[in-house]
Each structure stands twice: as structure tokens, then as C-alpha cells.
Amino acid sequence: MNSNTRFRLGVVVNPFAGIGGAVALKGSDGAAIREKALAQGAEQKAAEKMCRALMQLQGTDNLLVFTAAGEMGMDSCQQAGLSAEVVYSPQTAQTEAEHTQQAARAMMEKGIDLLLFAGGDGTARNLYDELGTDQVVLGVPAGVKIHSGVYAVTPSAAGKVALKMAMGELVSEFDAEVRDIDEDAFRHGNVTAKYYGEMRVPRELEYIQAVKMGGKEHExxxxxxxxxxxxxxxxxxxxxxxxxxxxxxxxxxxxxxxxxxxxxxxxxxxxxxxxxxxxxxxxxxxxxxxxxxxxxxxxxxxxxxxxxxxxxxxxxxxxxxxxxxxxxxxxxxxxxxxxxxxxxxxxxxxxxxxxxxxxxxxxxxxxxxxxxxxxx
Incomplete structure (x- = not known):
């Protein structure tokens, strides 16, 4: 943990993660898919899922929270009743991958002990490209496709791991795989999760999901x-x-x-x-x-x-x-x-x-x- 006795938590949300799931679009990557999903009445759930994670941290005294403005994090913090400092504000209403990366970098520069992020495999890839193994991270599952091993099994489970760390419990770390699939191929029934790299996550196996097995069952x-x-x-x-x-x-x-x-x-x-x-x-x-x-x-x-x-x-x-x-x-x-x-x-x-x-x-x-x- 940071030498400061207060646990420093970074919170970032990909607001459009998972938006294509409920309307059967099988992904959320790309502005065209997001526009189509919204036109079909899809709801943005990522901020709500981050809120469910953060609610596990209510009443934690030794906590400093750094986040991004609005639906990229601050909205979730406020809904969960957590005070937070905004360290990044996107300049456009429509956020993209680079905004997630810039927000994460701004939080990392604050010396955070853990970056808690809400998204799917595409978000994990974006953060891997920006942070590599330089930062301990944990994903709140909010995407359509979650093949990577950097996510907790549920939003609440992510919050419980963060709470363990904030309370000073001994939580070791390990390198977990970042994987993603081709959404166009996915929409045609083909699933191949490509390995992109590894990121550091807390080793709490009860709460962290395994990497999804690829390929078809052969029994x-x-x-x-x-x-x-x-x-x-x-x-x-x-x-x-x-x-x-x-x-x-x-x-x-x-x-x-x-x-x-x-x-x-x-x-x-x-x-x-x-x-x-x-x-x-x-x-x-x-x-x-x-x-x-x-x-x-x-x-x-x-x-x-x-x-x-x-x-x-x-x-x-x-x-x-x-x-x-x-x-x-x-x-x-x-x-x-x-x-x-x-x-x-x-x-x-x-x-x-x-x-x-x-x-x-x-x-x-x-x-x-x-x-x-x-x-x-």
C-alpha cells in the first residue's frame, strides 16, 4: 500500500460498457453499435454496477477516492455515498477509449493503491495498453463479453476485495490475463478469445473470475x-x-x-x-x-x-x-x-x-x- 495510511482508490467507469447486451448486439465496441443500441432503447448499466461495488466501502474511514467526472465515475461515487476527488474531466459528452486511458493515468499519478474500473474486455484492453503491469487493477463486470481474468465475479465481489485491501488485510497479487474477442466474428457465432497481455490484480480467488475456456465442448x-x-x-x-x-x-x-x-x-x-x-x-x-x-x-x-x-x-x-x-x-x-x-x-x-x-x-x-x- 502507499506509504500514506489512507487507502487510495481510483474509480473509472466506461459508461457504455455492456450497452449492446440486452438488445442482442453482442458487444458495445464502436460508436455505430452504441448509437444503434441507444436507438433500440438500451440502458447504460455500468455506472449502476460500479455503484453496487462501491457500496461495499461505505463507512470506511481510511479511504481516499479519486475519480473522473460525471458518468465516468463521480456519479457512481455519489450514489454510493462516497466522497471523491475528480482528477479528470472528459472534454466531450461521448467518451471513447482514450478518455478511459487518460482518466486512469490521472488517477495513477495520484499514487492510488488500486484502480477499480467498470467495463468489459475492451475496457480491460484499453487499460492494459495504457498501464501494463504498473498498476494493481480490478474490474467490475459490466460488459457483454468478459473473457479476461482481471474481473471480479460480480460487482459486489469487486467491492468486497477493495474493502479487504482498504482495511489493511493481507491481499497478495498475481498477473491475470487480458483477453478479448472480435465482435464481428462473435456476431456470426465464432468465439476466439485472443490473449493481449497481463495486468496485476488482487489474489482473492473466491471473488476473482477465472479466464473463460475457449472453443467448443468435445464431450x-x-x-x-x-x-x-x-x-x-x-x-x-x-x-x-x-x-x-x-x-x-x-x-x-x-x-x-x-x-x-x-x-x-x-x-x-x-x-x-x-x-x-x-x-x-x-x-x-x-x-x-x-x-x-x-x-x-x-x-x-x-x-x-x-x-x-x-x-x-x-x-x-x-x-x-x-x-x-x-x-x-x-x-x-x-x-x-x-x-x-x-x-x-x-x-x-x-x-x-x-x-x-x-x-x-x-x-x-x-x-x-x-x-x-x-x-x-
Missing amino acids: ELVLDDIAAYVSEMIEQDDETCYVMGSGSTVAAIMDALNLDNTLLGVDVICAGRVIGSDVSAKTLLEITDGQPVKLIVTLIGGQGHILGRGNQQLSPAFIKRLGKQNMLIVSTKQKLQALEGRPLRFDSGDDALDEALSGSVQVITGYQDKVLYPAV
């Missing part, structure tokens, strides 16, 4: 078993609409049903046909309103996230209406074993909802084969 026989079991269940239930989450495990089920699938989007099927393809959060609420609904979703390999990573279309409003009892989680046992005992994660964007969803969940792992697994 073909197990996938066939899961797909056969779940597809039979769907075919025998013409009265229920099934919301199909993203990922290769869910894609195998759609293949078994001989239905077109959006690998990295959310589809809705009812009575044996697709009634909604690659739907947005708003459209999902509209077409399932008043209908009996079940959700089929899988976890992200290596991380264990069920909600909040690449499926922001599954909004808190939808999940609340759905109910935990109508959520069918599918996964191979190999994916579960790769978590090495870490729990599955809900990061819906609503802390109270995540708490309500926590506990043991049933996971379909084969044909009439299910296991109970802890989730938080």
Missing part, C-alpha cells in the same frame, strides 16, 4: 445424452414456451430438435417451432408475457456463471417472472469438475434476486442424470 456423447433428454422433455410439452440460452450445450439441444439456433443469442421455441430468434431483453418479455415459460441455460466453462455473461437478454424482470423452479441448467460433468469446487454464479444485475436464486441447484448432466451443485 460429444455426453452432449448427445443431454440433448436427447431435454429435447424429449420439450417435445412432450406443447403448452410451454422454452427460452433457449446461448452456448454449445444449448445448441446441441436445438440440433436435436432440428431447429435453427443462435449460438451466441437467446431464442424462444413454442409448440415445436421458433417464435423468437436472437431476441432482445424487451422482446423476450413481450413474447413470453402471460405464457407458461421455462428457461434452458448452461454455464460458462471455467467461470461457472449462469447469468450475466453474454446473456444479458435474460433480464432481472424476466428471471423474477420466470422463477427459479422454471430454470433448467444443463452442463457436462467435465465442465462442473473444471470449476474445482467453486460455486456456480448468478450475476443478474439485481443483488436481491441473486440472493434469492442462491443455494443448491439441479444440473442436468446426461440422460435422466442430474446432480445438485451449489450456486451463489
